Amino acid sequence: MKLEMICTGEEVLAGQIVDTNAAWFSNTLMEQGVECQRRTTVGDRLEDLVAVFKERSTEADVILVNGGLGPTSDDLSTEAMALAKGEDLVENSLWRNRLESWFTRNGRVMAESNLKQALLPESAIMIDNPVGTACGFAVKLNRAWLFFTPGVPFEFKQMVKEQFIPFINERFEIAGDVSLRKYLTLGQGESSLADALEAIVLPEGLTIGYRTSMPHIEIKLFARGLSAISEMDNIEKQIRFLLGTAIVADNKKTLAEEIHGLLLGSGSSLSVAESCTGGMIASQLVAFAGSSSYFHQGLITYCNESKVKVLGVKAETLDYHGAVSIETVEEMANGARAILDSDYALATSGIAGPTGGTDNKPVGTVAIALATKGGVYSQMIKLPRRSRDLVRSLSTAVAFDMLRRALLGEAVIIDYGSISRFKK
Amino acid sequence: MKLEMICTGEEVLAGQIVDTNAAWFSNTLMEQGVECQRRTTVGDRLEDLVAVFKERSTEADVILVNGGLGPTSDDLSTEAMALAKGEDLVENSLWRNRLESWFTRNGRVMAESNLKQALLPESAIMIDNPVGTACGFAVKLNRAWLFFTPGVPFEFKQMVKEQFIPFINERFEIAGDVSLRKYLTLGQGESSLADALEAIVLPEGLTIGYRTSMPHIEIKLFARGLSAISEMDNIEKQIRFLLGTAIVADNKKTLAEEIHGLLLGSGSSLSVAESCTGGMIASQLVAFAGSSSYFHQGLITYCNESKVKVLGVKAETLDYHGAVSIETVEEMANGARAILDSDYALATSGIAGPTGGTDNKPVGTVAIALATKGGVYSQMIKLPRRSRDLVRSLSTAVAFDMLRRALLGEAVIIDYGSISRFKK
Numbered sequence: 001m002k003l004e005m006i007c008t009g010e011e012v013l014a015g016q017i018v019d020t021n022a023a024w025f026s027n028t029l030m031e032q033g034v035e036c037q038r039r040t041t042v043g044d045r046l047e048d049l050v051a052v053f054k055e056r057s058t059e060a061d062v063i064l065v066n067g068g069l070g071p072t073s074d075d076l077s078t079e080a081m082a083l084a085k086g087e088d089l090v091e092n093s094l095w096r097n098r099l100e101s102w103f104t105r106n107g108r109v110m111a112e113s114n115l116k117q118a119l120l121p122e123s124a125i126m127i128d129n130p131v132g133t134a135c136g137f138a139v140k141l142n143r144a145w146l147f148f149t150p151g152v153p154f155e156f157k158q159m160v161k162e163q164f165i166p167f168i169n170e171r172f173e174i175a176g177d178v179s180l181r182k183y184l185t186l187g188q189g190e191s192s193l194a195d196a197l198e199a200i201v202l203p204e205g206l207t208i209g210y211r212t213s214m215p216h217i218e219i220k221l222f223a224r225g226l227s228a229i230s231e232m233d234n235i236e237k238q239i240r241f242l243l244g245t246a247i248v249a250d251n252k253k254t255l256a257e258e259i260h261g262l263l264l265g266s267g268s269s270l271s272v273a274e275s276c277t278g279g280m281i282a283s284q285l286v287a288f289a290g291s292s293s294y295f296h297q298g299l300i301t302y303c304n305e306s307k308v309k310v311l312g313v314k315a316e317t318l319d320y321h322g323a324v325s326i327e328t329v330e331e332m333a334n335g336a337r338a339i340l341d342s343d344y345a346l347a348t349s350g351i352a353g354p355t356g357g358t359d360n361k362p363v364g365t366v367a368i369a370l371a372t373k374g375g376v377y378s379q380m381i382k383l384p385r386r387s388r389d390l391v392r393s394l395s396t397a398v399a400f401d402m403l404r405r406a407l408l409g410e411a412v413i414i415d416y417g418s419i420s421r422f423k424k
Numbered sequence: 425m426k427l428e429m430i431c432t433g434e435e436v437l438a439g440q441i442v443d444t445n446a447a448w449f450s451n452t453l454m455e456q457g458v459e460c461q462r463r464t465t466v467g468d469r470l471e472d473l474v475a476v477f478k479e480r481s482t483e484a485d486v487i488l489v490n491g492g493l494g495p496t497s498d499d500l501s502t503e504a505m506a507l508a509k510g511e512d513l514v515e516n517s518l519w520r521n522r523l524e525s526w527f528t529r530n531g532r533v534m535a536e537s538n539l540k541q542a543l544l545p546e547s548a549i550m551i552d553n554p555v556g557t558a559c560g561f562a563v564k565l566n567r568a569w570l571f572f573t574p575g576v577p578f579e580f581k582q583m584v585k586e587q588f589i590p591f592i593n594e595r596f597e598i599a600g601d602v603s604l605r606k607y608l609t610l611g612q613g614e615s616s617l618a619d620a621l622e623a624i625v626l627p628e629g630l631t632i633g634y635r636t637s638m639p640h641i642e643i644k645l646f647a648r649g650l651s652a653i654s655e656m657d658n659i660e661k662q663i664r665f666l667l668g669t670a671i672v673a674d675n676k677k678t679l680a681e682e683i684h685g686l687l688l689g690s691g692s693s694l695s696v697a698e699s700c701t702g703g704m705i706a707s708q709l710v711a712f713a714g715s716s717s718y719f720h721q722g723l724i725t726y727c728n729e730s731k732v733k734v735l736g737v738k739a740e741t742l743d744y745h746g747a748v749s750i751e752t753v754e755e756m757a758n759g760a761r762a763i764l765d766s767d768y769a770l771a772t773s774g775i776a777g778p779t780g781g782t783d784n785k786p787v788g789t790v791a792i793a794l795a796t797k798g799g800v801y802s803q804m805i806k807l808p809r810r811s812r813d814l815v816r817s818l819s820t821a822v823a824f825d826m827l828r829r830a831l832l833g834e835a836v837i838i839d840y841g842s843i844s845r846f847k848k
Contacts, residue, residue: 013463014454015447023439023463030438039437039465039470041446048462191495191535191557195546211435211494212576222434272724278710279703282724286702289778289812291726297734298724300696300706305764306721310734340729354713385530387578420531 001172003029003036006052008067008077009151010043021066021156022263028157031180032165033224040411044068049080057142062168064160067151069134071113077148078137082121085141088118092126095135102133127163131155136163145171169403174291177228181236183219184249184258186397187416190217196242203231208239214250216255245414248401255400256284262407263294268343270403272298273311275323275338276350276366280396296340301332311335324349324361326369326378333371333378344406345371346399352391365422366395370402370412377402377412380422394419425596426451427460428484430476432501432576434467445490445580452581456589457602457648460488467667468492473504481508481566486592489585491575493558495537498773501572502561506545509565513543516550519559521753526557551587555579560587569595603653605660607643608673608682610821611840614641617728620666626637627655632663640672669838672825679824680708687718687830692767694827696722697735699747699773700790704820720764725756734761742783748773748785750793750802757795757802768830769795770823776815789846790819794826794836801836804846 005025019041026036040056042048049068056063068077082089096118103110120126120137121122127136127147134150136159149159168174185193191211197208197219205228209220221236223229240247249258263270263285273280282298285291297309304323307313312335313328316400321327327389329349337345350366357363364383369376381398383391402412415421429449432745436443437516443465450460464480466472473492492501506513520542527534544550544561551560551571560583565771571591573583590597609617614634621632621643629652634643645652645660664671673682687694687709706722709715723734728747731737736759737752745751753773761769774790781787788807793800805822807815821842826836839845 013450013460015450019447020442023442026437026439034469036437037467037469038476041463041465043461047760052462189532191537194496195535195537209434209498211492213617276710277706278719279722279724280702281707282726283707284704286724286726287813287816289776291702295726297726297730298703298722299734300703300710302710302716302719302725303719303764306695309763310721310723333608339733340727350711356716358505389711392711400430418532 001034001168001174002059002061003034003168004056004063005036005039006056006063007039007041007064008044008049008063012042012067013043021151021153022103023168024153024157025064025160028160029165030091030178033174034168043353044074044076046076046080046083049076050084053081053141053146054422057144057146060144063144063146064164065146065148065249066156067148067149069117069148070079071111071116075116078116078119078121081124081139081141081146082149085121086141086159087122089113092118092120092135095120095126095169098135099133101185127159127167129155129159129347132157138167175282176228177224177226179223179232181221181232182251183221183239183243183247184252185219185243185246185249185256186215186255186401187419188217188243188246189418192417193217193219193243193246197239199242200238202235203228206231206235213253214390215397216389219243219247223289246318248397248404254284255397255404257288259400259404260285260288260291264290266322266407267294268407269294269296270341271296271340271342271345272296272299273345273347275302275307276352277348277396278302278352279401280392281346281399282349284396296342297336299336312338318375321329322361324351324365324367324380326367326380329367329369329418330371330376331378333369333376336403337371343373344403346403347371348395348399350391350395352388353386353387364391366391366398368395368399368402370406370421372406377406377415382420382422425483425592425598426483427458427592428487429460429463429482429525430480430487431463432473432489434493434498435730436575437465437467437815445575445607446575448577448581449488451488452584452709453589455602455604457598458592468500469501470497470504470507474508477505477508477565478572481568481570483527484568485596487568487570488588489570489572490580491573491697493541493560493572493574494533494560495540495557498701499540502543502545505548505563505570505572509545509547509563511546512545515539516542516544516559519544519550523557524561544574551583552592553579555582562591598723601648601650601653602777603647603656605645605656605664606675607645607667607671608676608824609641609643609667610639610672610679611843612641612667612670613842616841617641617643617667619669621663623666624659624662626654626659630659635792637677638814641677643667643671653773667680670841672828674820677820678708681712683824683828683831684709684712684715686828688714690831691718692831693718693720693764693770695760697756697765697769697771698722698724699726699731699756699772700776701772701816701820701823702726705770705772705823708820715761719761719775720766725759726846732755736762746785748789748791748804750777750791750804753791753793754795754800754802757793757800761795767797768827770827771795772819772823774815776812777810778812788815790815790822792819792823792826794823794828794830801830804842806846
């Protein structure tokens with residue numbers, strides 16, 4: 001079964017709305033084992049709609065059409081479908097009755113324009129919409145079933161789940177068995193990850209994909225069919241062997257999510273002292289409900305005086321080694337940890353740019369320390385030619401990875417392929 | 425000029441990524457007076473790519489193609505274009521040199537797979553990418569110029585602005601007289617803003633649009649044609665009159681950007697003490713280069729002991745009034761301000777949810793204070809039925825607005841239509 005989607009609406013095409021219906025639809029159908037093979041987004045021009053319905057109907061078996069079923073003059077999907085099919089619009093008396101009782105029930109007077117919503121192309125099958133005034137409908141044109149849905153997200157989602165998926169299941173053979181695993185990586189570029197994994201011979205039905213989500217690259221292992229699914233453990237083992245420490249989390253969107261889970265599970269507490277990352281470490285953790293059970297405090301000591309007064313960094317250390325130094329960041333971490341005797345404290349101090357670098361410490365130089373009850377670990381990394389935002393987010397990720405490794409009892413400081421380090 | 429966009433990539437088609445590049449592109453071109461008339465999204469299958477390039481090239485004058493220029497095996501846009509055009513791929517020596525020196529400069533070894541990125545269809549015009557390893561290129565096929573861009577958002581955006589827009593301006597007559605003004609609002613819903621502005625009679629060529637970008641709604645005044653542009657001042661005056669204090673910034677993406685500019689201009693310094701906002705205030709400011717000139721420190725005193733030890737909040741205040749109270753948040757603001765004698769200090773303490781509320785202080789209760797050299801201002805707001813993230817981002821926005829108004833010498837505490845307040 002070849003599935004496509006047509007999204008309509010000027011505000012979607014013009015980018016005033018980011019089309020979350022489309023992403024949700026593809027994802028939901030993928031979970032049913034059906035890939036959406038093409039998505040076409042058009043505006044509200046009648047001739048564009050007619051053209052795209054005719055054109056795609058010769059290529060696909062099923063086309064989900066979203067939007068344009070409302071009562072206003074720029075809702076043209078129904079009229080366009082009738083034109084494409086060469087049919088008249090006829091009033092669906094069932095839906096007219098439903099509309100009238102819907103307005104009565106809600107104590108509202110039905111506007112004349114709503115009557116339009118009961119008009120369907122002559123050959124259309126009406127599709128119920130229990131939560132809105134726009135019914136859906138399906139029309140067969142050329143090779144394809146075109147299935148029309150309202151744009152309002154909750155009406156759309158309900159109709160897809162309760163009507164569209166049964167509709168295609170009745171008419172087509174759906175290959176249902178699919179499975180997806182995701183691995184979050186840090187510190188290697190997409191090409192070097194791909195080179196490393198090239199040695200893997202993928203059985204039929206398994207694919208490896210990459211998605212850049214800075215500062216991470218996510219690796220996706222997708223299996224279609226029971227035989228492919230049964231090979232996943234084996235392929236995952238090979239991926240882990242080939243990538244080693246580059247994998248920092250499984251099936252998590254961010255490293256912060258992984259840390260949140262580990263800290264919740266460990267019962268350990270955390271303080272954070274941030275300079276260049278400026279609250280990124282703290283705010284990524286505080287975004288999770290429940291973080292108050294382990295997160296003591298985040299001290300963004302941006303100026304030198306604050307490092308001295310709040311964290312107890314020695315003025316001599318700042319004078320002699322500078323704010324961006326192993327010595328300073330270790331004192332920051334130790335100071336932040338000591339205030340409430342937290343189990344762990346992370347600290348960062350660096351030059352995020354775009355200006356402020358020197359010959360010895362260019363933009364992208366970042367010192368990071370992890371203080372524990374057993375001692376302090378630190379490193380100074382080089383992130384040249386990265387944007388201010390990327391220097392900050394990469395530093396945050398490296399800091400999280402140091403803590404993650406400590407929580408797992410592994411070596412805290414490791415080499416990252418694409419991130420070099422100042423020698424001590 | 426008929427413009428279309430082709431988005432490629434399994435992760436975009438499959439909805440693992442919401443396609444923000446597409447929305448950004450349409451928006452940006454609209455600001456240049458050019459409408460994108462169709463968007464087609466396809467995956468990584470070679471035959472689908474070839475088909476869509478051939479098909480759309482007979483319909484459009486210019487097609488912006490996004491994605492699929494990376495080094496891995498699922499990056500197939502270049503190969504597909506060569507097939508569609510019936511040309512060989514040839515190595516572009518200029519780009520090969522650029523790649524090699526890019527890797528050398530970054531102290532990294534170029535992977536074999538990166539060489540692929542120097543292969544272009546024979547007739548392609550290379551398009552420079554100063555910020556990444558994938559160059560763009562343009563090929564003429566049938567009626568259309570196809571212009572290929574990388575999927576990485578910051579590379580994509582830079583290439584559109586610096587290369588694509590000049591490219592089309594050189595080759596086509598662009599209806600150039602358009603103008604756009606944006607107003608950032610806080611504290612009113614889209615329908616109440618729209619109701620308020622309904623009274624305005626818009627001259628031909630002027631439109632008012634709304635874009636939700638939580639916690640803000642942005643109002644866009646768009647003019648096409650010189651006569652419409654000449655009416656903008658007049659319409660803007662009416663918008664300001666009708667919306668009053670709901671407008672918090674002009675032509676800024678966020679309130680943080682407005683605050684950054686005001687603080688840079690004023691020479692005033694700022695400290696921040698955050699509890700429920702957890703670093704959101706600080707990190708939004710530190711995101712801007714130059715913030716070190718005014719930003720002293722951000723103290724995320726998440727647990728009570730931290731409020732006492734770091735900010736000097738009295739234990740009795742916490743015991744008697746609770747952490748989420750006017751009294752506590754005022755002591756937090758005063759304490760944060762006093763450490764380095766900053767000109768201003770903002771403080772927040774609230775219940776972000778989803779749990780932790782009580783009858784007296786339900787989820788969404790947030791106390792916010794602004795300490796100045798002349799005294800402290802505070803309020804406790806109610807944000808019921810909002811997500812954790814929205815409680816935090818709305819609280820951040822209200823805190824910024826208090827500071828903004830203080831910096832402008834206006835009343836610090838005002839009423840927001842959709843945000844109610846506890847009486848003192």
